[in-house]
Amino acid sequence: MATDITSSKTSEEIGEINKYNFRTETKGVFKARKGLDREIINQISDIKEEPDWMRKFRLDAFDIFESKPMPKWGGDIELDFQDIYYYLKPTNEQGKTWDDVPKEIKDTFEKLGIPEAERKYLAGVKAQFESEVVYGSLQEDLAKKGVIFTDTDTAVREHPELLREYFGKIIPSSDNKFAALNSAVWSGGSFIYIPKGVKIEFPLQAYFRINEESMGQFERTLIIVDEGAQVHYVEGCTAPMYTTESLHSAVVEVVVKKDARCRYTTIQNWANNIYNLVTKRAMAYQDATMEWVDGNLGSRLTMKYPAVYMMEPGARGEILSIAFSSKGQHQDAGAKLVHCAPNTTGQIISKSISKDGGRSSYRGLVKVEKGAVNSKNNVVCDALILDPESRSDTYPYIEIEEQDVSIGHEASVSRIGEEQMFYLLSRGLSEAEASTMIVNGFIEPLVKELPMEYAVEMNRLIQLQMEGSVG
Amino acid sequence: MSDTLKIIDLQVAVEDKPILRGVNLEMKRGETHAMMGPNGSGKSTLGLAIMGHPGYEVTGGRIELNGENILEMEPDERARAGVFMAFQRPVAIPGVKMADFLRHAATNVRNPDRKEGEDLIPMREFRKELRDRMEQLRMDEQFARRYVNDGFSGGEMKRAEILQLAMLQPKFAILDETDSGLDADAVRLASQSIAEIGGADMGLLIITHHDKLLEHNPPEFTHVMLGGRIVETGGVELANELHTQGYDRVRAAHPDAEADNQAMLDKEEQAVG
Numbered sequence: 188m189a190t191d192i193t194s195s196k197t198s199e200e201i202g203e204i205n206k207y208n209f210r211t212e213t214k215g216v217f218k219a220r221k222g223l224d225r226e227i228i229n230q231i232s233d234i235k236e237e238p239d240w241m242r243k244f245r246l247d248a249f250d251i252f253e254s255k256p257m258p259k260w261g262g263d264i265e266l267d268f269q270d271i272y273y274y275l276k277p278t279n280e281q282g283k284t285w286d287d288v289p290k291e292i293k294d295t296f297e298k299l300g301i302p303e304a305e306r307k308y309l310a311g312v313k314a315q316f317e318s319e320v321v322y323g324s325l326q327e328d329l330a331k332k333g334v335i336f337t338d339t340d341t342a343v344r345e346h347p348e349l350l351r352e353y354f355g356k357i358i359p360s361s362d363n364k365f366a367a368l369n370s371a372v373w374s375g376g377s378f379i380y381i382p383k384g385v386k387i388e389f390p391l392q393a394y395f396r397i398n399e400e401s402m403g404q405f406e407r408t409l410i411i412v413d414e415g416a417q418v419h420y421v422e423g424c425t426a427p428m429y430t431t432e433s434l435h436s437a438v439v440e441v442v443v444k445k446d447a448r449c450r451y452t453t454i455q456n457w458a459n460n461i462y463n464l465v466t467k468r469a470m471a472y473q474d475a476t477m478e479w480v481d482g483n484l485g486s487r488l489t490m491k492y493p494a495v496y497m498m499e500p501g502a503r504g505e506i507l508s509i510a511f512s513s514k515g516q517h518q519d520a521g522a523k524l525v526h527c528a529p530n531t532t533g534q535i536i537s538k539s540i541s542k543d544g545g546r547s548s549y550r551g552l553v554k555v556e557k558g559a560v561n562s563k564n565n566v567v568c569d570a571l572i573l574d575p576e577s578r579s580d581t582y583p584y585i586e587i588e589e590q591d592v593s594i595g596h597e598a599s600v601s602r603i604g605e606e607q608m609f610y611l612l613s614r615g616l617s618e619a620e621a622s623t624m625i626v627n628g629f630i631e632p633l634v635k636e637l638p639m640e641y642a643v644e645m646n647r648l649i650q651l652q653m654e655g656s657v658g
Numbered sequence: 659m660s661d662t663l664k665i666i667d668l669q670v671a672v673e674d675k676p677i678l679r680g681v682n683l684e685m686k687r688g689e690t691h692a693m694m695g696p697n698g699s700g701k702s703t704l705g706l707a708i709m710g711h712p713g714y715e716v717t718g719g720r721i722e723l724n725g726e727n728i729l730e731m732e733p734d735e736r737a738r739a740g741v742f743m744a745f746q747r748p749v750a751i752p753g754v755k756m757a758d759f760l761r762h763a764a765t766n767v768r769n770p771d772r773k774e775g776e777d778l779i780p781m782r783e784f785r786k787e788l789r790d791r792m793e794q795l796r797m798d799e800q801f802a803r804r805y806v807n808d809g810f811s812g813g814e815m816k817r818a819e820i821l822q823l824a825m826l827q828p829k830f831a832i833l834d835e836t837d838s839g840l841d842a843d844a845v846r847l848a849s850q851s852i853a854e855i856g857g858a859d860m861g862l863l864i865i866t867h868h869d870k871l872l873e874h875n876p877p878e879f880t881h882v883m884l885g886g887r888i889v890e891t892g893g894v895e896l897a898n899e900l901h902t903q904g905y906d907r908v909r910a911a912h913p914d915a916e917a918d919n920q921a922m923l924d925k926e927e928q929a930v931g
Contacts, residue, residue, distance in 0.1 A: 605712060606749045613709050614759070614822065615737035615766035617774055624762070628753025628805065 207425040207456060211295045211398050215317065219274040221401070225249065228371055231274050235340055235374075238347070248360035248370030255364040261550070262488040262517040266462060271403045271434055273372045275317040281338065282322045292316050299425065301394050308640055310389040311336045315406055316396050318374040329387060335380040336391055339407050342378035349380060354409055357440035358468050365464040365490075369405045369438040376406030376437065379420065381447075386417035390452075390638065397426035397433055397461070408439040412447040412475075419450045421641065425485070428458040432487065435461055441469035443477045445499070450478040454641060456648055457485035459515055467493040468523075474501035480636060482509045483518050484648050492550060494523035497531035497559075507633050508537040509645075511652050512545030512577075521550035521582075526559040526592075537568035538630050541577035542652070548580040549598075557588045565595040571629045572602050573622060623653045661687040661724055661740070663708075663830045663861055669718035670700075670707045675925060677703045679886040679918065680719065685861040687829050690875050692897045693865045695883035696905050698923045701865045702746060704883070705832040709743040710736050723830075737763075738770035740829030744819035744836050751806040756818065757788060759806050760825055767826045791824045795851050812839035816848060824855035831860050837868040845870040869901040882908050885918030 217234065219227055228249055232242040257264060282288035285302050296302060296314050305312045311325035313336070320338035329336075335346060342350045360370035377393045397404050412418055426433065435457060443449045449469065457463050463486040469477040479493035495504025510518035524533035539547035549568045570579035581598050603625050611621035627634075627649060634642045663685045670678040677700050685691055693701050707714045708721055710733040721728050728736050751759065765778045778784070788802055797817060807815055816836050823831055833852070837845045845868055852862070853874040864871060872894075880896040881888045884905075889912040890896065900908070909916045 604749070607751055609709075609711055609733060610745070610749050611751070611759075612733035613737055613743060614763035614826070615734050616762055617734055617766070618732075619774060620762060620766075624754050624759065625751060628751055631753030631805075 207299070208428050208458065209298065210427045211291050213277060213289065213291045213398070215275050215277045216279055217274075217276040218272060221272055222269040223271070223273055223372070227273055231372060231374065234274075234276065235343075237343060240351075241343060244355065244360070245371050245373075248367045251360050252364060252367035252371055255367060257364060258490075261490045261519045264462060264464075264488065266432060266434060270431075271401055272399065273403050273405070274374060275399060275402065276319050277316045278319065278321050281320055281341075283324070285322060288322050292321055295396060295398070296322070296394065299394065299396070301392075304392065304640065308389055308638075309392050310387050311391045313338060313377050313393040314396070315375045315393065315404075317398060317402060317404065320375045325391075329385075332385050333380075333382040334385060334387065335378065337378050339376040339378045339409060340374065342409070346378065346380070349411070350378065350409065353411060353440060353442055355440075357442065357470055358438050358466050363466060365436045366438055366466045369407060369436050369466070372403070373405045373407035373438065375404075376408040376439075377410070377420070378408070379410040379418065381412045381416040381418045383413045384415045385413075387419070390419040390421045392421045392423070395422065395424040395435075397435065397457075400429040401431050401433060403434040403436070406437050408437065410439075410441045410449060410451070412441075412443045412449045414444045415446045416444075417448040419452065419638075421452045421454070423454050423456070425456050426458045426461055429460050431460065433461045435463045435465070435486075437465045437467075439465070439467040441467075441477060443469060443471045443475040445473040445475060447472075448476045450480065451493075452480040452482075452637065452641060454482045454644060454648070455485055455489065459485065459487050461486045463489040463491065465489075465491045467491065468496065469494065469504070470496045470498050471502040471504055473499035475499075476503040476505070478505045478507070479522070480507045480633075481520065481522075482645055483520050484511045484652055485516075486518070487515065488517045488519065490519045492521045492523050492552070494525065495533065496525045497527055497533065497562075499528045500530045502528065502531045504531075504533045506535045507636060508535070508549075509630055509633050510537075510539040510547045510549075511649065512539070512541050512547045513652050514543040514545060517546045517548070519548045519550055521548070523552045524554070524564060525552075526555040526562040526564065529558065529560045529562065531559060531562045533562070533564040535566040535568070536633065537566075538633055539568075539570045539579060540573065540626055540629065541570070541579050542573035544576040546578040546580075548582060550582040552584045552586070553594065554586040555589050555592050555594070559589050560591045562589070563593045567597045569598070569629070570600045571626065572600065573626070619653065623650060626653060661829045661861070662722075663741075664722040665704075665708070665719070666722065667719040668704070668707065668716065668721060670703055671715050671717050672703065672713060675922075676717070677714075677886050677922065678707065681883075681886070681888055683881065683888065685830065685863065687861045688859060689879065690857070690862045690864065690877045692872055692877035692880045693863055693883060694867070694880060694897065694900050696909075696919065699883040699919055700886040700922075701883050702834050703886075705743050705834045705863070705865060708736075708741060708832060709733055734766070737826075737828075738767055740767075742823060742826055742828035742830070743832040744816075744823055744834060746834040746838060748807050748815050748819060750808040750810075752808045754806050755803055756806055757785070757802040760788060760802075760822065763822065764825050767828075788825065791821060791855070794854060795821055795824065796847075797821060813844050816840060816844075817851075820848060820851050820855070823852070827856065828860060830863070831857075832863045832865065833871075834865045835867070836864075837866055837871040842870060846873060849874040869897065872897060884908060884912055885915035885922070887915060889915050
């Protein structure tokens with residue numbers, strides 16, 4: 188898709204991008220005290236009036252969380268788990284129209300451009316503010332076809348059988364410490380079911396906003412794409428900048444059944460005080476395709492490795508990852524592809540950019556299990572480092588238990604060359620314009636995969652990062 | 659008064675090795691100068707020093723554009739002041755479309771005081787201008803959507819440089835072997851193109867080995883560089899002589915410069931070896 192970086196450069200628009208860094212004055216209807224223990228978890232379950240199985244799921248997960256050590260790899264996590272608010276309920280009711288949403292929260296999402304995007308090109312929207320989804324919509328014709336797009340809390344009440352079939356099955360609580368934490372205190376997130384054969388043309392979008400200081404946001408998303416169905420789900424996330432750390436720790440589970448297709452696009456632009464520790468995993472069945480498009484620009488530390496388990500023959504998994512780390516940021520991003528069946532195909536393309544002392548790491552796993560004959564996998568990771576203070580690392584792990592497979596891996600690290608810079612300067616571009624142009628060119632192969640609106644957004648965010656004006 | 663580019667006793671070193679040893683040259687806008695000379699004599703170095711390449715250290719002398727010393731200016735400021743160089747081997751910028759690149763470049767060069775973030779030339783207006791220029795240069799429209807110099811053939815690179823020259827319309831342009839790697843027909847086309855896009859209104863410094871490039875741009879002045887200095891200056895007849903008879907007479911007439919030239923070549927070989 189043609190993306191013109193020149194179209195996103197007026198000073199007015201750049202002013203508009205800084206829209207992310209503002210705080211909304213709102214009391215909310217309930218805020219749990221700081222800290223994490225069984226009492227807090229019971230309180231969350233009480234407020235949500237949950238069935239016993241869910242309360243038990245949470246408490247069991249909490250035990251797992253407590254028993255697991257902090258990961259020793261990835262980035263440095265300096266978090267005091269007792270110094271975080273785990274639950275903040277912003278409103279009593281979820282709005283079906285924006286007018287049902289409290290004015291200050293509605294204004295927040297107006298500033299972020301969500302209602303406008305909804306009018307223009309989205310098939311449905313969920314807007315989460317702190318711990319709860321405060322607004323939800325879905326085009327009527329899709330609802331009539333049996334599409335379900337609701338928040339996960341509502342799904343526990345209204346679609347318990349469908350939800351329980353997969354909830355916590357793709358990513359068990361025991362998967363890792365932060366999956367266990369999410370399982371214990373989760374709130375909000377999207378639940379999506381696309382019935383057999385239903386193909387949704389326009390994206391469904393969720394937007395996650397953290398507003399308070401020292402807040403934890405733990406949404407939980409489950410997407411089920413039934414046989415032959417198709418969906419594109421997009422999520423965006425932002426928060427105002429504070430001096431203390433906040434935590435965002437989501438779990439996203441996706442099931443893509445026979446011949447179905449799911450694309451999950453993330454444009455993460457958290458403020459630079461947020462730890463973004465997220466577990467995302469999809470299971471793709473016969474001839475199904477799962478694509479993760481994962482853009483990580485914000486946060487202090489991101490640890491996120493979207494995964495596709497190719498469970499049956501013919502399944503495809505594709506992961507496109509973009510990471511941009513600037514001053515004080517560490518993006519430990521990557522991907523995981525597991526070939527569990529014959530004739531499965533996987534591809535990872537990762538592009539990372541490091542600037543002003545930022546650190547980007549690619550961490551990826553390609554695994555071919557016994558019996559997954561004739562599987563193909565290809566990994567390409569390119570890193571661009573803009574200055575000597577910045578850093579890039581690559582940690583590719585490959586585990587192959589089958590002979591008859593085709594595996595490729597290419598990696599490159601480059602610095603903005605003196606010759607490229609001189610060439611652009613000699614044509615009248617300033618040094619800043621030249622760097623932005625080189626960086627945009629570097630990620631162009633990925634950005635052109637995005638729908639136009641998101642490609643424009645991505646280029647704007649890159650522009651903002653290049654100016655170093657985030658936070 | 660016509661615009662003037664004046665090079666005064668210019669001395670340039672690369673990695674502490676002296677290359678230019680006092681070059682003097684004065685060009686007026688509207689004049690065409692041919693710069694000739696054997697390999698390693700310092701012709702490209704002169705061009706890159708005028709443009710402000712960071713690897714070329716000016717150790718003495720001045721370069722003045724209308725009396726102002728441009729050595730104090732960054733390369734982008736020089737470009738905005740009206741200086742251009744068509745490179746012998748332009749670098750690729752993957753992922754950046756020719757059209758986007760040229761729109762930025764043209765906007766900045768035409769509005770030298772433009773602040774970053776200010777409006778670019780309106781898209782519709784720019785596209786039309788670019789299309790017209792490309793048609794004039796008999797270039798395929800697809801070219802604008804390709805990435806800058808990425809996977810270009812030698813000929814395509816040179817044509818892209820001429821397109822940039824056409825769009826930026828500088829006061830002074832240095833063409834560094836814009837003929838190298840081209841066949842005779844392609845060189846003729848390049849020469850004709852330079853004339854068609856208004857080369858006569860610019861001050862042209864054409865670095866070349868090839869008389870075909872001068873066919874449509876006959877030089878008023880021909881300079882011969884040897885050992886990092888200009889050893890002879892003449893008219894078009896000097897260019898013709900060098901094309902037919904080579905540099906033997908010049909080398910013999912200027913033994914000191916020839917010795918320096920050999921010394922520089924030897925160093926280059928050592929560096930490669």
